[in-house]
Amino acid sequence: MPRITLPDGSCREFPGPVAVAAVAADIGSGLAKAALAGRVDGRLVDTSQIIDHDATLEIVTARDADGLEVIRHSCAHLLAQAVKELFPEAQVTIGPVIEDGFYYDFAYHRTFTPEDLDAIEARMHELAAAALPVSRTEMGRDEAVAFFRGLGEEYKAEIIAAIPQDEVISLYSQGHFTDLCRGPHVPDTGRIPAFKLTKVAGAYWRGDSANAMLQRIYGTAWANRKDLDAYLQRQAEAEQRDHRKLGRRLDLFHVQEEAPGMVFWHPRGWVIYTEIERYMREMQRANGYREIRTPQLVDFSLWQRSGHADKFGKDMFALQIDERAFAIKPMNCPCHVQVYNQGLRSYRDLPLRLAEFGSCHRNEPSGSLHGIMRVRGFTQDDAHIFCTEDQVQGEVARFIDFLHRIYADFGFDEVIYRLSTRPEQRVGSDEVWDRAERALADALDAQRLQWELLPGEGAFSGPKIEFSLKDSIGRVWQLGTIQVDFSMPERLGAQYVDADDQRRVPVMLHRAVLGSFERFIGMLIEHYEGAFPVWLAPLQVAVLNITDGQAEYAGEVVEALQNKSFRAENDLRNEKIGFKIREHTLLKTPYLLIVGDREKASRSVAVRTREGEDLGAMPLDGFIEWLGDRVRRRGRAISGN
């Protein structure tokens, strides 16, 4: 006599074991139709699951986040079924749910074409319309291995062979298609209401580039047509904020074939870059950093001593000049140690914070280049803090505060913290890594921050904390980092004399707030959709005259603004005012000052924002003061005017 407790607290009793679907039907026919899965005692199960004991039950529908996952997972199976029907020789592998959708990897002797994709999707729609029942069966491991081998599914057999012998293996079947799966799945293929295949791409078996390349088909699936359309709409909008597109439209930068992975900054883009650099320089100076500049081209032996040559030698731009091997620096730290090493350091000098807007070059794999986000030539807001082991935690805490202030100036308040620990390939003893990892974890805990652990993701010379931000459309960007390094100072012979006149090796903290300027600006372009806050905007104010009669006055307005160091230009072209407004709005100039005879007579300006808001006329002096206030607030200003 199972007694089922529902989420609202009510109970229902059944004379004998009962399926989730039957309970749903008992509650109401609408719910029965909507039921995709059940949550029995907190565990997600199929609607066919029989409950034979007292339990809590929640009926999972498409409105449930879990319900949507079930739909997506089942849609991956639907995809696999369609592929197997159209291409019987293709082998199935894995097909997980991902954000907004799913994918399925197949092994096949040729690649799937876009036309194949259309055919597969069409077949999926037919299979969904047929509402084929989905059934679950269980098998022992060896039996399951034999079953899939019999079908010629070697990859599946390999997956199952790795599952422990005593674990129950479940199979899901729909039509003539059977797949290994943990489930749960929708009761029939008719419950997958809205989906679309999005792309095909290669993907390595088990994510290892040493393995065969499979073909991955991506798709998206939703609870209904409306949600699917909304998703596609969001994708289209995200494309509109692509920094490569905006970079060209707003005339910020370009890239070209002769310099792959390098950026040509245009005047407007360079304003943004130099404004950020100027701001960072000021912030660092005010926070105990001393700026330095080190060489680009350094003898290869330094990279051998630092350990970079071993791990990254092939990825460095190396060159042979007059029998001597050099490399363009891929990072700044070995050079910073050279600066540290000049003269004998005392413990009184520590912590020593050396900062550099260091220009680095790395020969990134060709396939990884992406606009100005992933490039081969870039500049970091890099700094290295040389300190004693006792000072590490305090310096990390101090850095976290520093970083919070900077992010807030760019309008970001929410930071995500992750601690990356020792990777397989590394330098330094385990004991040293233990200490370094503990120091970072303690610093985070002392600040009462919530953080996430990323085992094995650390740099080769030390563990690190990574700081990420969420942009205006919810994407997460890893920007800042602080890495503890006990190894490099030793390798490069850094020392200081302690209070007892003993020579000691300092600890080195590698840190960056923005990461690379290129990537950071790329992210900002997408975050702001090109509408930079006024302190960063390439052009802050455009002065537009109505007719030639106000040309001279427009010139005076611009001069007054420029005298106060604002970036202002006038637009005296013989065009209608609507035309000029449209052009500057599209260029995302924050403020448009319209000057006609009225304004000229009263020495005022009519202010319009790029959002289309009319702020009315104000005296020129008043506007200058008001604008200064907006600029000083930086990204902390409330958006818009």
Added chain:
RNA sequence: GCCGGAAUAGCUCAGCUCGGUAGAGCAGCGCAUUCGUAAUGCGUUGGUCGGAGGUUCGAAUCCUCUUUCCGGCACCA
């Protein structure tokens, strides 16, 4: 680096399937217009089709190689 796709005027794109020496809109330039808050009208310049080979009487269109970009995968000190 691996898999797939793309590369045509400054920009966005058509033409390529069925080979016969390129076309649109915007931008630019010229002229007219001096007109108050997202596109004034008319006229006009401009490309040999990413690069190198090949097939062909003839190639932007077909084939090969190559470069770069795009989407993934892998990588990311």
